[in-house]
Amino acid sequence: MTDKLLPPKKKNPQLRQRVPTLPPAMRSRAALGLTAAAARGAFCLQHCDACGSVQYPPRDACSSCLSVDLAWSETAREGKLIAETRIHASPDPYYRERLPWRSGLVQLAAGPTVLCHLHGDVRRGDTVRMDLKLDKAGQGVMIALPVERTPDMADDPQLRSLTADPKHRRVLITDIRSPMTRPLIDGLLAAGAAHIFVGESESWRRGSDHEVIAGLDKVSVMQLDVSDVSSVQRLAAEIGGKTDILINTARFVRPGGVLGADTVFAREEFEINTLGLMRLAQAFGPGMASRTADGVNSAVAFVNLLSVHALSADPQYGAFSASQSAALSISQTLRAEFRSSGLRVINVYAGPTDDEWHQPLPPPKVPPKTLAKTVVTALQEGLEDAYCGDVAKDLEERWRKDAKVLERELTGGGA
Amino acid sequence: MSDAISALAGALSEGSVEVVDLTHTLDPDFPVIILPPEFGQCARFRMEEVSAYDGRGPAWKWHNISMNEHTGTHFDAPIHWVSGRDVANGAVDEIDPAMFVGPVVVIDCSEGAASDDDFELTPEIIAAWESKHGTIPANSWVLMRTDWSKRQGAEYLNMADDGPHSPGPTPAAIEQLLSRDIRGFGTETVGTDAGQGAHYTPPYPAHYLLHGAGKFGLQCLSNLDRLPPTGAMLIAPPLKIKGGTGSPLRVLALVPHNTASGDRN
Numbered sequence: 218m219t220d221k222l223l224p225p226k227k228k229n230p231q232l233r234q235r236v237p238t239l240p241p242a243m244r245s246r247a248a249l250g251l252t253a254a255a256a257r258g259a260f261c262l263q264h265c266d267a268c269g270s271v272q273y274p275p276r277d278a279c280s281s282c283l284s285v286d287l288a289w290s291e292t293a294r295e296g297k298l299i300a301e302t303r304i305h306a307s308p309d310p311y312y313r314e315r316l317p318w319r320s321g322l323v324q325l326a327a328g329p330t331v332l333c334h335l336h337g338d339v340r341r342g343d344t345v346r347m348d349l350k351l352d353k354a355g356q357g358v359m360i361a362l363p364v365e366r367t368p369d370m371a372d373d374p375q376l377r378s379l380t381a382d383p384k385h386r387r388v389l390i391t392d393i394r395s396p397m398t399r400p401l402i403d404g405l406l407a408a409g410a411a412h413i414f415v416g417e418s419e420s421w422r423r424g425s426d427h428e429v430i431a432g433l434d435k436v437s438v439m440q441l442d443v444s445d446v447s448s449v450q451r452l453a454a455e456i457g458g459k460t461d462i463l464i465n466t467a468r469f470v471r472p473g474g475v476l477g478a479d480t481v482f483a484r485e486e487f488e489i490n491t492l493g494l495m496r497l498a499q500a501f502g503p504g505m506a507s508r509t510a511d512g513v514n515s516a517v518a519f520v521n522l523l524s525v526h527a528l529s530a531d532p533q534y535g536a537f538s539a540s541q542s543a544a545l546s547i548s549q550t551l552r553a554e555f556r557s558s559g560l561r562v563i564n565v566y567a568g569p570t571d572d573e574w575h576q577p578l579p580p581p582k583v584p585p586k587t588l589a590k591t592v593v594t595a596l597q598e599g600l601e602d603a604y605c606g607d608v609a610k611d612l613e614e615r616w617r618k619d620a621k622v623l624e625r626e627l628t629g630g631g632a
Numbered sequence: 633m634s635d636a637i638s639a640l641a642g643a644l645s646e647g648s649v650e651v652v653d654l655t656h657t658l659d660p661d662f663p664v665i666i667l668p669p670e671f672g673q674c675a676r677f678r679m680e681e682v683s684a685y686d687g688r689g690p691a692w693k694w695h696n697i698s699m700n701e702h703t704g705t706h707f708d709a710p711i712h713w714v715s716g717r718d719v720a721n722g723a724v725d726e727i728d729p730a731m732f733v734g735p736v737v738v739i740d741c742s743e744g745a746a747s748d749d750d751f752e753l754t755p756e757i758i759a760a761w762e763s764k765h766g767t768i769p770a771n772s773w774v775l776m777r778t779d780w781s782k783r784q785g786a787e788y789l790n791m792a793d794d795g796p797h798s799p800g801p802t803p804a805a806i807e808q809l810l811s812r813d814i815r816g817f818g819t820e821t822v823g824t825d826a827g828q829g830a831h832y833t834p835p836y837p838a839h840y841l842l843h844g845a846g847k848f849g850l851q852c853l854s855n856l857d858r859l860p861p862t863g864a865m866l867i868a869p870p871l872k873i874k875g876g877t878g879s880p881l882r883v884l885a886l887v888p889h890n891t892a893s894g895d896r897n
Contacts, residue, residue, distance in 0.1 A: 419676075421663045423791045445660040446680055481672050573669075 219337050222372035224385050224411065225513035235510040237558045238311040242354035247275040250289045251357030255349040256601035262327065264290040273329035294347045296323040298361055299330070301341050311353070314510075319375070323347060323361050333359035334375050338367045350379035350599050353509070353559035355552070371597060380599035381518035381561050384409035386461035391443055391497065393417040393425045395466035396572050397522075400589035402436060408593050411514060414456055416441025416467070418448070443467045443493030444485075446500075453500035458508070463501055464520040464592060467493050470574040475535040483536035490540040491547065494521060498551050506558035518561045518596060521548050522588070525566040525609040528616045529623050552601075563595050568608025581607055640886075647889055652864075654853045654883040655705040656781070662852075663789045664703055665822050666796070675700040677880075701878040707870035708824065708839070708849030712877040715844030722846065724876035731848065732869035734815055736773040736885060737765070738859045741799060745778035749790055750828055751799035755808040765861050770813040773850070773866045776801065780820040781854035789822060800826025803837035810845050817842055818850030850883060859885055 228234075244252065247263075254261035263272050267284035271292060278285050301321035307313050319335040323345055331347070339345050345361040352358045360379060363370065371382050383405050390398050393415045402413055413436045417425055420440065431438040439456065442448040443465070453460075469489035471482040498519065505516035526534065527541035545564065552562045569575040571582040583606040591605035604610045615623040643649035656662060664674040677699040683689025701724075702708070709724045710716030721727055739761050744751040753776050758768070768774060778799045780788070790797045798821040801809075809817060817824055817838055824838035834840045842849060850868060865886040870879030 419661070419663075421661070421786050421789055422666055423786050423789075440661075442660070445676070445678060447660060479672075485673070 219367060219369045219373045221369045222377070222384065222513060228512075234508065235314070235512070237353075237506075237510040238314065239354040239557070239559055240311045240352050240356075240358075241309065242356055244356055245275070245277075247277050249357075250275055251349055251359075252351065252355070253357070254289060255351045255357035257603070258349075258598055258600045260292055260294050260347060260349050261289040262292040262325075262329070263287040264292070271325075271328045273325075273331050292327045293325070295326040295364075296331075296345050296347050296361065298322070298335070298339055298341055298343050298345050299324050301335060315374070315378070321361065323359075331359055333361050334379075336360060336362045336370070336376050337373045338363045338370065351561070351601055352379055355556055355559075355561075355601075381462065381563065381596045382408070382599075383462055383593065383596050385411050386514050386517065387412045387414070387456075387459050388462040388464060389414045389416065389439075389456065389460045389501070391416040391441055391463070391465045391493075392467035393427065393430060393438060395468065395585075396570075397585035397588045397592075398466055399426065399430065400586040401464065401466065401592060402430065402433065404589045404593040406433075406435060408597065410462075411435070412437070414439050414460070416443075416452065418442035418444075418467075443496055444488045446496050449496045449500045453504065457501050457504040459514075460501055460505060461508075461514050461516045462518050462520065462596065463497065463505065464522075465494060465497055466522060468522065469540075470534065470537050470572075472534055472574060473536070474532050478536060480536075483539070486537050486540040487543065490537075491543040494544050494547055498547070502551065502555065502560070506555055506560045509559045516560060518563050519551065519555070520563045520565060520592060520596070522592070523548075523564050523566050525568050525604065525612045526627075527566065528612065529620065529627055532628055561599070561601060563601055563603065565592050565595055565603045565605060566609045566613065567591075567605040568612065583608070643888075644886075650887045650889050652855055652858045652885045652887050654855050654859075654866075654885055655881075656852055656854050658697075658699070658704045658880060662704055663822060664700065666789065666791065674702055677703050699880060701873065701876055701880070704880045705852040705854070705883055706850070706878050706880045707868060708843065708851070708878045709870070709876065710843040710846050710848070711875075712849070713836075713839045713843035715840045716846065719843070719846045722843075723874075724870040724879050725872045725874050727848075727870075729869065731815060733865065733867050734771060734773060735769060735862075736775060736859065736864050736866040737761075737768055737862050738775045738777050738856055738864075740777045740861070742777050742779040742857070745780060745799045749797040749799070750826065751778070752826065753799070753801040753805045755802075755804045758805060758808050761861070768809070768812040768814060771815050772812075773816050773818060773868070774809055774812075774814050775818040775850070775853065775856055775859070776820070777856040777859075778820050779857060781852075781856070790827060794828075795830065796822075796827030798822070798827035800824070800829055801838050803832050803834065803841065806837045806841045810841060810847070814847060816848030816850060818853050820853050820856055821851065823851050824849040849878075853883060859887060863888055 263275050265279040265284055266286035268282040270281040272280050299322050304318045312318055321335045322330055324330050339361050344364055346364050348360050349357050388405050388410050415438050417438050441452045467489055469486050508516040524541040526538040527545040530538035548562050567583045567588050569578050569582045571584045588605050591603050595603035604613050658677045660677050679695045679697050682694045684693040710719035710722035716722050825836045829836045867884040870881045
């Protein structure tokens with residue numbers, strides 16, 4: 218059984234903080250298919266279109282028939298652990314710090330035998346459930362998990378190194394006024410978060426749930442306005458060293474296309490949604506990136522909430538869609554910049570949310586509670602891209618299939 | 633140098649005329665007027681470092697700043713309001729610069745505003761002031777002192793579910809001031825109108841009536857408790873913005889020293 222992960226002790230201030238190291242990151246282009254699947258929580262292997270065989274490790278051609286028509290397809294997760302080993306010595310700096318490390322061979326029901334990481338609760342001969350996860354280097358790796366959930370399963374050190382679990386971690390939620398902030402606080406506390414900081418802009422306006430939220434146990438309300446660089450820097454100076462997860466809920470939305478709208482609202486959308494993200498990353502990112510190996514409550518993830526129309530514009534929300542595309546682009550650069558630290562940038566995409574700015578739109582709309590749940594799950598699963606609700610999932614699938622067809626469908630009726 | 637100017641220069645240097653700053657600091661977190669969210673909003677003051685004696689500019693520090701014309705302590709020109717849209721020379725760059733320096737009278741409503749957030753400046757209060765200090769001279773600035781500038785944070789806008797609550801003039805009071813042919817009207821609150829000013833007829837009477845008559849507004853003033861009821865000079869030149877409807881500005885008062893922070897009305 219997994220040992221229960223205890224809250225970390227206070228740090229010894231005379232000891233040097235551990236510097237982040239990464240597991241080996243080199244991959245062939247073919248192998249990046251594993252990474253792409255892991256990023257969205259899928260379990261995919263190469264399936265040969267010609268002969269139907271499933272292969273691992275990934276290659277440029279089918280190992281059975283030499284066809285190059287290989288498709289990354291969802292694959293059964295079931296397998297049997299046929300051999301295991303416990304590694305006690307490694308020349309690799311990342312693994313040296315984490316020895317001993319178990320790995321094993323799993324015979325997949327789909328065919329291939331794979332070398333993978335092992336959860337502490339699986340033993341040789343067990344039937345296992347396979348998962349593809351991103352490691353600290355951001356690459357897709359396989360781990361064999363128990364078929365049935367076991368107590369404190371997520372506390373297993375090997376599994377926890379592949380996730381961004383909020384348990385015992387300190388979280389900053391950037392905007393108290395977002396309708397998803399309250400359910401997100403509840404979800405994170407239920408998931409074992411140690412403390413939650415909630416940013417509040419312009420308290421002089423009143424109208425936020427300040428009193429209620431500030432009164433919650435393990436929650437502090439802090440002044441934060443993502444549109445004001447001095448405010449962001451001030452808060453980072455105060456809590457940047459103990460922000461393990463940052464969830465950016467600040468968002469500005471106004472309906473309208475491009476021709477009929479002026480640039481005043483568009484500028485505000487870019488100020489909050491795009492440059493706000495950049496300001497947060499600049500102020501909090503370096504501190505978080507330096508603390509990704511800092512024990513149980515190491516810094517682990519920077520979470521953006523994006524409209525799925527970051528992928529392809531919704532002409533009824535033209536400037537807003539543009540701000541989301543720009544935010545997506547920034548998140549991609551941040552992934553490159555955080556790569557060497559292992560800090561994960563998680564994008565959670567949603568369709569129209571159930572709020573006043575999408576009021577006249579027909580359902581389905583994403584309730585704040587559902588979006589909050591997706592964020593917590595994305596952290597617990599260690600995803601890089603999560604899609605919340607049917608609209609987002611459907612659009613993402615169509616986008617991956619053919620971005621131009623999706624664009625034509627979204628822009629077909631005229632805005 | 634004319635006698636008047638040299639006398640003023642002498643008074644300033646010897647301290648018998650004091651310069652009082654009536655301006656709030658431009659701060660990103662200073663309140664601005666809040667409109668229903670479907671309307672365009674007043675941009676907050678923002679400042680970004682361009683360089684600070686570093687690689688972006690080794691020997692100098694400077695900032696980009698951005699704001700609305702009506703952010704912080706600011707001036708309202710006639711064209712700010714629909715009633716003043718056709719006023720001749722109604723934009724800040726067109727106004728006669730002589731209008732930017734002139735006499736000021738202060739009506740002290742601080743006692744009433746202390747006990748009533750929705751305190752109204754009425755013709756009766758103006759009449760009582762005039763019975764004590766004489767008729768308001770034509771072409772004067774009239775400032776409504778409420779000590780509201782001493783409020784901080786949420787107390788300043790004093791927003792509630794039914795809108796903001798802060799003192800201001802009634803329509804009849806503004807009509808009364810216009811009958812004196814004043815230069816403009818100024819307040820310590822976020823606007824020249826009361827927080828609940830939308831519910832008067834006409835709505836926002838200070839804006840509607842003053843600007844329709846080609847008069848000016850000043851708001852978010854501070855330190856009005858340091859001005860005498862009469863006898864001070866106001867210096868309030870807005871930035872020369874082409875077609876501007878208003879402007880943040882530094883508002884100064886020249887106050888004869890024996891009356892500054894002394895005599896009360």
